[in-house]
Amino acid sequence: MIVFAAARTRAPEQLGPLTLTLRQGVTAVVGGPGDGVRALLALVAGRARCESGSVTVFGHPSSSAEAARATAYVPLVPLLPGHLDVAELLDVAAELRGEAGGRAGERLAALGVGALAKRATTSLSPVEARAALVVEALTSQAVSTIAIEEPRLCIDPRSMPFLLPRLRARAGEGALVVLGTASLRDARELGTDLLRLARGGVAAQGPGPALGISEGPVRLRMTTKAPRALLVELAREPAIGELASSGDEVTACGAQLTEAARAVGAAVARAGVDVQALSWEPAGGAS
Amino acid sequence: MTALLRVPGLRLLRRRRAWVALLCWVALGLVSARLALQTLGPHAADRAASTFGGAILPLVVLSVSSGALGGAELRKSIAPFVAFGARPLRVLSGLLFVACTASMLVAAAVAFGTALLAHDPQGLPLARELSAFSTAAALGAAVYAPLFVFGASFGPRGAGSFALLAVDFFLGEGTGAGALLVPRAHVRNLLGGAPPLDLPQLASAGVLLVLGLFYVGLCAARSRRME
Numbered sequence: 157m158i159v160f161a162a163a164r165t166r167a168p169e170q171l172g173p174l175t176l177t178l179r180q181g182v183t184a185v186v187g188g189p190g191d192g193v194r195a196l197l198a199l200v201a202g203r204a205r206c207e208s209g210s211v212t213v214f215g216h217p218s219s220s221a222e223a224a225r226a227t228a229y230v231p232l233v234p235l236l237p238g239h240l241d242v243a244e245l246l247d248v249a250a251e252l253r254g255e256a257g258g259r260a261g262e263r264l265a266a267l268g269v270g271a272l273a274k275r276a277t278t279s280l281s282p283v284e285a286r287a288a289l290v291v292e293a294l295t296s297q298a299v300s301t302i303a304i305e306e307p308r309l310c311i312d313p314r315s316m317p318f319l320l321p322r323l324r325a326r327a328g329e330g331a332l333v334v335l336g337t338a339s340l341r342d343a344r345e346l347g348t349d350l351l352r353l354a355r356g357g358v359a360a361q362g363p364g365p366a367l368g369i370s371e372g373p374v375r376l377r378m379t380t381k382a383p384r385a386l387l388v389e390l391a392r393e394p395a396i397g398e399l400a401s402s403g404d405e406v407t408a409c410g411a412q413l414t415e416a417a418r419a420v421g422a423a424v425a426r427a428g429v430d431v432q433a434l435s436w437e438p439a440g441g442a443s
Numbered sequence: 444m445t446a447l448l449r450v451p452g453l454r455l456l457r458r459r460r461a462w463v464a465l466l467c468w469v470a471l472g473l474v475s476a477r478l479a480l481q482t483l484g485p486h487a488a489d490r491a492a493s494t495f496g497g498a499i500l501p502l503v504v505l506s507v508s509s510g511a512l513g514g515a516e517l518r519k520s521i522a523p524f525v526a527f528g529a530r531p532l533r534v535l536s537g538l539l540f541v542a543c544t545a546s547m548l549v550a551a552a553v554a555f556g557t558a559l560l561a562h563d564p565q566g567l568p569l570a571r572e573l574s575a576f577s578t579a580a581a582l583g584a585a586v587y588a589p590l591f592v593f594g595a596s597f598g599p600r601g602a603g604s605f606a607l608l609a610v611d612f613f614l615g616e617g618t619g620a621g622a623l624l625v626p627r628a629h630v631r632n633l634l635g636g637a638p639p640l641d642l643p644q645l646a647s648a649g650v651l652l653v654l655g656l657f658y659v660g661l662c663a664a665r666s667r668r669m670e
Contacts, residue, residue: 201526225528237523238513239454251446252527 158200158218158301158332162209170356171195173209182323182333184347186340188435192356193336197303200334201229213301214332225253227301228293232310234285236277242288243273253298263295264288267322268314287312294322302326303334308342320346354437373439374413376420378406382429389423396420404432409439447529447537451511455545461510465503469553472499476561488572491561492634495554497615500580500630501608503553504546504587508595509604511542517596517665531666539589539662546584554580579633586626586651587611589658596665615639626654 157179164172171192178200187193198204199211202219216223236245242264247257264270269287272280280288290311293302307319323346327333337343343350352360380386383401390396390408396419398409410416413436424431455461475494480487512520521534558576562569590607597603615627622628622639629647632638638647 203526221528221530224526227528229526235519235523235526237450237520238515239457240450244453248446248450248524249527252524252529254528 157214158334159212160199160209161211163199163206163211164208165195165199165204165206167195167204168198169195171199171353172206172356174356174358175209176351176358176361178332178334178351179349180327180330180332181349182327182335182347183349183351184335184337184343185351185353186337186343187353187359188338189433190355191353191435193338193353194305195356196353197229197231197305197334197336200301200303201227203229203231223301226299227303228289228296228299230286230289230293230302230304230307232286232305233282234289236280236285236288238278239276241274241276242280245277245288246292249292250296250298253296255296255298264291266295267291267318269312271314272312283310283312286310287315290315290319294319294326299331301332301334303336305336306339306342307335307337307346308339309337354435359437372412374410374416374436375439376408376410376416376434376436378408378420378424378431379404379433380406380429380431382427385427386423386429386431389427390420393419393423396423447524447534448541450524451513451538451541452545454513455507455510455541458510458514460514461506464506465510465549468499468502468506469549469556472503472553473556473560475499476557480561480563487561487563488558488566489635491557492576493631493636495557495576495580496583496630496634496636497612497627499553499557500550500583501587501611501627503550504584505591505604505608507546507549508542508588508591509601511538511545512592512595512601514600515595516599516601517592517662520595520601521666532663535592535662535666539592539659542588542592543585546588547581550580550584551577576634579630582633582648582651583626583630586655586658589655589662590626593658593661593665596662623650624654626651629654 157177160174160176162173162175169190169192185193185196195204199206199218200213202224205219211218213223213227243260246260246263250257261270261273264273269291272284272288293299323333335346349363351358381404383404383406386406387399387401390399395410395415396408400407408420410419472495476491479490483490521531524534525531554576555573558573562572591604594604594607595601611625611627614621615625618637618639620640628639629651632642632647633644
C-alpha cells in the first residue's frame with residue numbers, strides 16, 4: 157500500500173497536506189490542472205519530494221532506491237535514455253530492477269507494439285515512447301506499484317485494446333495501480349477506486365461507480381481574460397442561477413452539473429472568450 | 444552493474460557527433476605533429492607535446508565524456524536509470540568508469556601517434572619518448588574526464604563542460620598558484636613543458652591524482668542531489 161502521512165509538496169503543483177492510504181487494485185485519481193493529480197503521481201513515483209510529511213510505498217520512502225526499483229511511472233512527457241533501442245531499454249530496466257532480461261520482444265508483443273523492439277528510443281514519437289514505458293510498467297514482474305498519467309491519452313493506439321485487461325490483471329496479481337486523469341469518465345471506466353482531488357486536497361474518495369457525477373447543485377469556476385463578456389452571456393442562460401465575478405474568475409451556480417455545463421459551453425461560444433481554467437464542485441460542499 | 448557500464452559505452456559508440464569531433468581532434472594532433480617535425484626538426488617533440496597537452500588532449504577527453512553522457516546534461520543522462528531503481532551514485536560510477544577508461548585509451552593512442560610522428564632520431568630514445576607521452580596522456584585523460592562530467596552537471600545540455608575547458612585553458616596557461624588547480628599545467632609539466640611553481644614532474648603527477656579524486660568527489664556530490 158501507499159501511505160501519505162500529511163504529505164505536502166509544491167512541485168510540480170500544490171498538493172496537501174494529504175493523509176490517505178492507497179491499497180492494491182486500480183485507483184483512479186481525478187482532477188484538473190492545478191488540483192494536484194500530477195503532484196500525487198510524482199510523489200508516488202519518487203520524482204517529487206515532500207516538503208513536509210512523508211509518502212511510503214510498501215514500507216519504503218517513495219524517493220528511496222528500493223521503492224524506485226518496484227515502481228514504474230509513465231508521465232505524460234516521458235524521458236527515455238537515448239542511443240538505445242526499445243528492446244535494449246527493456247533489458248536494461250529489467251537488470252536494474254533485478255529481474256531477468258531477454259524477453260523484450262515478448263513483452264512488447266503482449267501489448268501489441270512488438271514492432272517497436274528495434275526502434276531507437278530517439279526515433280520514437282511521444283505516443284510510442286509512452287507505449288514503451290507502459291509496456292515496461294505492465295510487464296515487469298519486479299514492479300508492484302504502477303503510476304500512469306492520463307492512461308488513455310497519447311499512447312500508441314496499437315496498445316490500447318490490451319491496456320485495460322493488462323491493468324486489471326496486474327492489479328489482480330497484487331500490484332497497486334494509480335492512474336491520474338482529468339477525465340471522470342476514464343476514471344470510472346478504468347478505476348475500481350476513485351479519488352477526486354481539487355485544489356491540492358481530497359474532494360471525494362470511494363468505490364468507482366459511487367463516485368460519479370454530482371446530481372445536486374454545483375458551482376462552476378472559470379478563469380478568463382474577458383469576465384464581463386462571459387457574465388453577460390451566462391446571465392441569459394436559464395440553467396444558471398447565482399453569478400459572481402472576482403478579477404478574472406467567474407463563478408456560476410446551477411441546479412445540476414450536466415445542464416449547467418451545457419449552459420456554460422453555450423455562453424462561452426456566444427461570448428467568444430477564451431477560458432483558461434474550468435473546474436466544478438458541489439455547491440455548498442468543501443472543495 | 445553491467446547495464447550501467449553497457450549504456451554509456453553504447454552511447455559513446457553510437458553517438459556520431461562525438462566520433463566526428465574526436466576524429467577531427469585526432470587528425471589535428473597528428474597533422475600538427477608531422478608539420479612540427481618538418482618545420483622545427485629537433486624541437487618538434489616539444490612543440491608537438493605543447494600542442495597535444497594544451498589543446499588536443501582536453502578536446503579529445505571532452506568529446507569522449509560528452510559521448511558517454513549521450514550529449515546530455517548529467518542529470519538527464521542519469522535520471523532514466525534512477526527511475527528504474529538504480530542509485531545515482533552507481534549510475535555515475537558506471538559513467539565515470541567508461542568515460543575515464545575510454546578517454547585514457549584514446550588519449551594514450553593519440554599521444555603514441557603524436558610522439559611517433561614528431562620523433563627526432565637525434566633526440567631522446569623513441570621508446571622512452573613514446574612511454575612518457577602515453578603515460579602523461581593517460582594520466583591527464585583520467586583527470587580531465589571527471590572534470591568534464593562534473594561540468595556537464597551545469598548549463599543546458601551540459602554546456603558547463605565547455606566553461607571548465609575555458610577555465611582550464613586560462614588558469615593552466617600560466618605557472619603560478621592558479622595553475623595548480625587545473626590539469627593543464629601539470630600535464631604540460633609531465634610532457635616536458637614549464638612546470639607550475641617549479642614543481643618536479645613526480646609532484647605534478649601526484650597533484651593530478653589528487654585533482655582527479657577531487658573532481659570525482661564533486662561529481663558524486665552533484666549526483667547525491669539527484670536522490
